[in-house]
Amino acid sequence: MDIEHLRTFARAAELGSFTKAAVSLGLAQPTVSRIIGELEAAWDGPLFYRTGRRVALSELGQEALLRAQPLLREVEQMSEDLRAFSRLPSGSVAVGLPPSLIPSVVPELLNQLRRELSGIRLRVYEGFSEQIEHWLSEGVVDVGIYSKYKEGSLNSGGLMLHSHLVLAGVAARWDVPDEIDFDRLAEFPLVLPALTNGLRMAVDAVARRRKVELTVVAEADSILAQKEMTLNCGCYMIKAPHTIANEKKDNIFASSVIRNPSINRHVVLVTGQQKPLSRAAREVAARATAILRGLSGET
Structure with missing residues (x-):
């Protein structure tokens, strides 16, 4: 087993088809079948149930996918880091945040990027918390900033921005x-x-x-x-x-x-999981975090 075997297995699971996985990865379909067969032999059980032209994960396959995905994300993140190591962060970074936070966050963030990291282009999406969570899950935004509300006493440990309504x-x-x-x-x-x-x-x-x-x-x-x-x-x-x-x-x-x-509002910053986070996106997330924590003196 190597990382390419895991990537092939994960792609077949995502697409529900050995043929589609082969096309996606630039492999021959028999190669995909052979790799899946080798993994099944190594793990002592079937990874897929064959249903006509499609395949569905077995119980073993579901467990294998849960374990393989974090490893693949880590490898992809390492590759992204190494490719970008010798150059300054650059590229477009999409940030989703609610209207109430735009005046406090966006001007300072953009000014910092223009002064220090002019290769990063900011793309701002304005929406409410539920919409921003959806954008994150769909990979529309790289960084999401949104509010959560809770009744009762306020525990400010670890929060970036918190306040009583x-x-x-x-x-x-x-x-x-x-x-x-x-x-x-x-x-x-x-x-x-x-x-x-x-x-x-x-x-x-x-x-x-x-x-x-x-x-x-x-x-x-x-x-x-x-x-x-x-x-x-x-x-x-x-x-x-x-x-x-x-x-x-x-x-x-x-x-x-x-x-x-009292009703307490606290702000969270979440990064997307649909693709490896670029250096530019991590830079934007770090700077936005610092800006939010600078506003955290409210009660």
Whole structure:
């Protein structure tokens, strides 16, 4: 057995066909059959069940694939590293992140790349958490940054950016204390994201459990739309603090931390597993991580 045997086996498993695997790898079909036969002899059992022109993994084959895939990824990553070792990182890197993080991350990231690694071209995809997770699984983006929400006490160990959600409104008419119980949110006309948004689902889950009737007067996924309705329509938002940080500095918005219970937002950075991560993508991931951790002073 060698790495090419494993690669042949994995490709046949992925494509469900020895013939398609042979075409994909540039081999003759009998060669693929011979390699699979040698592996079956070495591992003392059938790797595939033959069903007409297609093949399906046996129980042994499924276990073998689970063990082979990490080895193949490691070999591919090593090859990518060695090919790129003698040159600066370059190429296109796709990053997916939510609208709320674009102002905090993208300008600083792009400025760093232009100053220090001009060969890297950034491609930005804007979406919400579920969409970014899908992009990662499909290999559309190399790096995904998105939010997760959790009720209760906040454990900040290992997180890059974390915060308690706040109620926010126009500073000129703000008369809410620095902290506000969740149940009091029923008193405010709210502008919230649509039901599929992670923040909205977390807020709605707490409201249902506590039997709090929220008054949602409008739904908007756009942060700009939420802010405009809050400024001009007497509404209030539920946000992570950093999304209104500039407006708070300019005394446009004010906010109160939601307590009893609090809802915590933390940001994760995940890299794609569909292909070896290039040096350029790893560089972008490292720099984005540093930028996010630099913002982590929020509570």
